[in-house]
Amino acid sequence: MQALVFVLFSCTVQLYFSQPTFSLDTYPKNPDINIISYDFYLKLHDVTDSIKGVAVLDIKTKDQPLAQFELDLINVNESLKGHGMHVDSVLISSPNTYSTKFLHKKNRLAIVLEEEIAANTYFSATVFYRGIPHDGLIISNNKFGDRTFFGDNWPNRARHWLPSIDHPYDKAFCTFSVETPIHYEVVASGTKIEESFTNNNSKITRWESQAPLATKLMVIGVAKFAVQHLAEVDHIPVQSWVFPENKVAGFYDYAMAPEILAFFNAKIGPFAYAKLANVQSKTRYGGMENASNIFYYENSVTGQRTIENLIAHEVAHQWFGDAVTEADWHHVWLSEGFATYFTNVYVEHKHGKDSMNRLLNKQKIQIAEYHKKAPTSSIIDLKVNKLTDLLNTNTYQKGAWVLHMLRYELGDELFFKGIKKYYQIFKNGNALTKDFQYVMEEVSGKSLDWFFEQWLYSPTLPSVKTAYKYNKRNKTLELTITQTQATKLFTYRLAVLFISDNEERVFKEFNIDKRENRFEISLKNKPDKIVSDPYNNLLLYVE
Ligand SMILES: [Zn+2]
Structure with missing residues (x-):
């Protein structure tokens, strides 16, 4: 993602039931299960910020039988002004379907199985829940005063609205079925596979991702949108989703994306997703690389194409961060x-x-x-x-x-x-x-x-100083290259350009690995100037 301004955000302190097992970060990775897919149904309203959710998780046990497991889900909490999710029930199908016990506290949903599930076995868990998301799903008005809903999960805010293993290590397929009042358009990860009007003035929009995603990248965007089917790049549809008031400027700005997508597709390898949507949104970041639908901050649309580098950054993430996580x-x-x-x-x-x-x-x-x-x-x-x-x-x-x-x-x-x-x-x-x-x-x-x-x-940054003496008689140059950082010696290949009075330019490379590195080279003319790292190849500070 790209920060809007480089402000770092405070993050909720997480209290876990269990201790870290094998990770370097403190997330309690679960070595016993693998989430294969999430199928989320969400009902959104105009009259309340409370959402209703049903999450169906297809899960596979690993090498051990399973008696219970935990998911992340922020519970209703006084410190969140009563926001958070309340779980009504949990069903297990393995293969018999039964309602099971669960314990939802400290933002973890512990699901207790009635019978152990054997190793290497598929089963599903369905979580029925509701509440007002304190974060993660941002429910607010856009700058034109229209009500919008935007997922904004990085790094671990999916757990505010999606019961999940909310850590990038366990990627899973995901489907969102979103029921909204009829005046909304819904964009989400993957391909739109259904848009149906129901008989109570609402509609259901269903999107399905054909590639596994990290929870940080699984989102929905719900707003009044103007939608442009902009181009196909190597059979990948590229779309622009902007607020209708920004249609002309937004379609113009986001139309920089196909060229960028084509470049990375050729340079790195085939794009991993079914489409690329560039979406004007309410993300707190400048841009957020949600898989197959990038969310940009709402003022990213200027009509001046000021965000080419931002688009390139977020599109590059589709390969790095999204497909490879x-x-x-x-x-x-x-x-x-x-x-x-x-x-x-x-x-x-x-x-x-x-x-x-x-x-x-x-x-x-x-x-x-x-x-x-x-x-x-x-x-x-x-x-x-x-x-x-x-x-x-x-x-x-x-x-x-x-x-x-x-x-x-x-x-x-x-x-x-x-x-x-x-x-x-x-x-x-x-x-x-x-x-x-x-x-x-x-x-x-x-x-x-x-x-x-x-x-x-290593935190150290290297710096360097060069000194030389030219011997006219032998036409040789004694060059001393000194590493000047206080701690740690670096190894690198330093290019040096020797420029003489008569504009002669000689380019040589030197292997540096000691504090003081001496070289003698033959050089026809006395250099007037020497330039270290003239082609900007090293993160090296020349003194
Ligand atoms: Zn980024």
Whole structure:
């Protein structure tokens, strides 16, 4: 996602029944079940913010028999002004259908089974619930005064309105059947498979996702919309959904999407979803990469095409973050660093290398500024407890720079070959950083431990100073390249450009791995100027 302004949001303190089992983050992953699909029915009203929900979860047990399991669902709570969800009943089908006991407290719904379910067995659980969502499903008026409903789940706010395993590690298929008064249009993940008017002035709209999704990306958008079926890109329908008052400007702005989609489709691999909708919404973020329907903030529509980079960022997320999802929150750079870098790559393709370099330089400055504020923070930073704190300059801009440096290290051909392979292997699944490293090592035949360690796990930023002495008689140059950061030595290949009085330009690369690195090279003319890293390949601060 892209922050609207870089304000970090406070997050609800979660109290869990059980302790973390095997994860690095504190979410109590459930090793005993796998959610295969969610089928949500939701009834929305004009006269009340209270929603009624029925969630049918198809579940498979893993290697152990199952006696009970837990889902996330925010319960009705005084501290939420009486908002939250109340569960009326839970049905189990395995295969006999029976109403079962449950305990709903501390925002966890513990479902107790009457009979143990055998290992490796499919069963379903149906949760009947209702209440006013305190968050997650944002019920409010848009800037034109019209009532709207927008899912806004990142990172773990689906649990405010959807009983679920609300963590990206357990992806599942999802279907939304949304019953609304007839004047609403409904957009959701996947393909629209039904729109039926009922006999009580309401209608049911049903959308189905044919690919498994993380709960952070499962949403509905319900509003009065103007809808444009804009284009088909490699058989993928691209649509714009904007508020009717913004129709002309919105259709114009969002029409930048097909070109971006086509570029990433060719560059990374086939798009994972049935459509791409760009939706004007009430998301708290600048843009939120919900799978197959990106939600943008409502003032994203200007009629001036001011959000090309934002669209590129969110579309890039459909590959990275959505189709390939981090298995653990601390690896969120696999979403944000990738989306940031692939925006750079799109800008390079569309507007040229200089434009990409301007972005890289800006990002380099942002990284240095952030480092001053948080000198011990790295991209993969296990010290971070609050999920919203993971959205920072390290996971976005520095993550992007890591990919840029990896591209330099491997060369364009191997880098993009590796990216394609990583996408192909982990598409519709989950990955950790080591999975990405493994693919890039396999494709390049190089060990990259040193690279990932120094750039992703270490907080240090390298800086460098060069000095030289030219010997006219021998026509040689003694070059000293000194790493000047206080701690930690880095390994990298530094390009240096020697420019002499008569405009002669000589380009050489040097392997740097010590504090002080000395080289002697032959050079016809005394250089007037030397430029370290002239092509902006390293996140290196030249003194
Ligand atoms: Zn993002």
